[in-house]
Amino acid sequence: MNYVVIDLEWNQPIDGRSNEERELCFEIIEIGAVMLNEKRQQIGDFSRVIKPQVYKKMNSYTKGIVNIPTFELEHGEPFPDTMKEFLEWCGEDYIFCTWGSGDLVELQRNMKYYGMKNLAKEPFPYLDVQKLYGLDYEGRKTARSLEYAVSSLGIKQEVPYHRAFGDAYYTGKILSAIRNEELLTRYSYDTFHIPKTRAAELHVSFPGYEKYISRGFPDKIAAMQDREVLSSRCILCGKKLRKCVRNFTPGGKYYLNVAFCEEHGYMKSKIRLKKTDGGRVYVIKTQKMISADEMAEIAGRRAHIQEVKRIKEEMMRRTGKKE
Numbered sequence: 001m002n003y004v005v006i007d008l009e010w011n012q013p014i015d016g017r018s019n020e021e022r023e024l025c026f027e028i029i030e031i032g033a034v035m036l037n038e039k040r041q042q043i044g045d046f047s048r049v050i051k052p053q054v055y056k057k058m059n060s061y062t063k064g065i066v067n068i069p070t071f072e073l074e075h076g077e078p079f080p081d082t083m084k085e086f087l088e089w090c091g092e093d094y095i096f097c098t099w100g101s102g103d104l105v106e107l108q109r110n111m112k113y114y115g116m117k118n119l120a121k122e123p124f125p126y127l128d129v130q131k132l133y134g135l136d137y138e139g140r141k142t143a144r145s146l147e148y149a150v151s152s153l154g155i156k157q158e159v160p161y162h163r164a165f166g167d168a169y170y171t172g173k174i175l176s177a178i179r180n181e182e183l184l185t186r187y188s189y190d191t192f193h194i195p196k197t198r199a200a201e202l203h204v205s206f207p208g209y210e211k212y213i214s215r216g217f218p219d220k221i222a223a224m225q226d227r228e229v230l231s232s233r234c235i236l237c238g239k240k241l242r243k244c245v246r247n248f249t250p251g252g253k254y255y256l257n258v259a260f261c262e263e264h265g266y267m268k269s270k271i272r273l274k275k276t277d278g279g280r281v282y283v284i285k286t287q288k289m290i291s292a293d294e295m296a297e298i299a300g301r302r303a304h305i306q307e308v309k310r311i312k313e314e315m316m317r318r319t320g321k322k323e
């Protein structure tokens with residue numbers, strides 16, 4: 001299997017949005033990619049400028065970052081032709097690799113806008129090289145900038161940044177520099193298309209954790225009542241577990257709970273709620289085994305949040321009484 005390392009540059013509206021623009025917030029104006037073989041050696045490259053159809057003037061913010069001269073854009077090719085050519089170049093057996101998680105979503109939004117056939121009907125795996133770099137060189141997900149990673153690895157800076165080809169080229173170099181080969185199976189999942197049915201929901205195991213991607217629900221309440229979303233099965237033995245720290249939300253868009261397996265100890269579930277372009281709510285749940293100390297820390301956070309809530313309610317009741 002080859003690695004197709006891709007990077008996109010895009011333009012966005014200058015000010016107010018028309019209906020047309022609402023469907024395409026980010027118009028792709030350049031596609032750059034390098035192909036690496038199984039040994040992660042570069043065996044090909046792809047670079048095309050796209051003639052914009054929706055945002056013909058560069059947004060000044062984008063212009064400050066993206067380095068594409070106007071005359072190049074004017075001589076660009078239409079998106080659908082370029083995309084077809086690109087997919088042919090990709091071949092049959094490959095996995096997409098990107099820096100961060102935004103590019104594949106925008107790629108699919110642009111394809112949808114032009115009525116092109118879907119890249120996939122369901123979530124598909126890709127490698128987020130930014131994540132792999134963090135895990136390999138810093139021991140955790142750090143979300144460093146591309147420039148930071150390139151300099152820290154001493155990679156020769158021989159092509160310009162903020163052009164799709166340059167950024168893809170550097171991302172490829174960083175992918176080649178990943179030392180821990182096990183990380184090359186730490187897939188991320190693109191969720192532009194979520195599972196359509198319960199049977200199609202995704203359960204994937206990684207060393208030390210498990211990921212679940214749900215089908216769509218009409219709203220958050222329906223999602224948080226679903227038995228699969230709420231279930232805690234030990235990721236090591238599959239046994240149904242009882243929760244020892246019940247669901248709570250530490251602010252933001254996710255929930256936490258901890259369950260206990262008599263054989264394997266504590267298991268943390270993190271439930272993130274996300275929205276599709278069509279407004280459906282879906283869940284990404286990650287489960288991993290944790291230590292007793294981590295369990296105690298999470299229990300402490302929940303107790304603190306409950307306490308703050310209790311005090312607020314108490315205060316509201318008292319002020320209510322005074323009136």
Ligand SMILES: [Zn+2]
Pocket residue numbers: 234235236237238239261262263264265
């Ligand atoms: Zn177990």
